[in-house]
Amino acid sequence: MSDKEGDGMTDSDGMRTFKEAAERWQEETQHKRTAHEDTRKLLWIGRHLNHRRLREIDSDTLRDLARARRAEGSGPSTVNRYMALTRAILRRAALDWEWIDRAPRVRLAPEPKRRVRWITPDQARTLLQELPEHQRDACLLALATGLRQRNVLGLKWTDIDFRSRIAWIYGDATKNGEDLQVPLNDTALEVLKRRRGRHSVYVLTYAGRPLKSINTRSWRKALKRAGITNFRWHDLRHTWASWLVQRRVPLFVLQELGGWQSATMVRRYAHLSPSVNARYAAEIDQEFARDSKSQYGPL
Structure with a gap:
């Protein structure tokens, strides 16, 4: 042997x-x-x-x-x-298989920090005006919900609960493998109501067929006409998150809404609204204000 x-x-x-x-x-x-x-x-x-x-x-x-x-x-x-x-x-x-004595070492390259590219509401409005209707509705849904491209394009009518104002993205279609409950605001509901009756299964369609891709020539031309550079479809999700943080939505709420598994992924938006942290930090003042004549003196 x-x-x-x-x-x-x-x-x-x-x-x-x-x-x-x-x-x-x-x-x-x-x-x-x-x-x-x-x-x-x-x-x-x-x-x-x-x-x-x-x-x-x-x-x-x-x-x-x-x-x-x-x-x-x-x-x-x-x-x-x-x-x-x-x-x-x-x-x-x-x-596991014992086909070789040992595996060779694989060195991974250092990775740059993930980019956060977002646009202002005025830029978003300009872009929406330049898009054809089917892409405009897709873009609006992304900005209203923060959903990733595959979830926006794959949205089906069976995923929508109009009465509860909720859309369900099931685990086999989410990045972390968990079901995501998406609250539908008025903007999202307006898009959905406008799309009703156009297709029996999918929400977003063009010429009677489900949308398969957004990164098309018309999308790129619309960006150019709107004067928006260095911008990808996924940056609509960054834009949604950035807008919410700037409107003082706490990061833990943003994490829940966006379906991020790690808080690290959400903290990259924290710098956009430092006033939020200042407001929460100021809450401690209330504890000292209860007795302004204490040994600490008036605060």
Whole structure:
């Protein structure tokens, strides 16, 4: 018996390819909410690694992989997502399946802080005027609710409770996997009422078919006419959050409304309204004001 066989690893395991590891990974993780994203990433990774035996993949191979992704224009965050998936597969091949002795080290690149790009209400009104009706309604819903693009475009009439003024986004369509209850303000309700009767299933449609994408030529041209630069659809969510914070909505409420799992993601908006913290800090004055003749003296 060879040493590898004694350790649980056979000679045939040493001949395994990355393609085999990727296929087994997909079989074992098909229950994941993000399994479709893994599949998309593996199509690209496979072009570089599928033919390679696992034991031949080393740190130099992985540096070349990261370099190839950067060469296609991907930023540090995107490159890291691809490398993290590759690392997870190689680690499982080593630790769980025992196909290789150990997984090579994968170094992730430093990532810049997430950008917060938002527009003013006046800019938003200008943009809305430049958009065609179907995109205007989609944009209004995003600004009124803070919903992500996939949730706005995927909104169905069965998700809407007009009586309770609530829309439901279920866990299989949210980023954190949890159901999200979205309060519908007057702006959102006006859009929904205007869209009624246009499609039996989906809220947002164009020419009788559900909207599939927003980043179209008409969207980009509308931004240009409105004089708005460096702005993505997701920045509508940043805009919604920024407006609420500036109107003194507490961060814990914003976190609940936006369905953020981590408070860290919400704190990036805190600087937009420092007066909110000052107002809450001043509440302690009331405790001392109860007895202005105390040993502390009048306050």
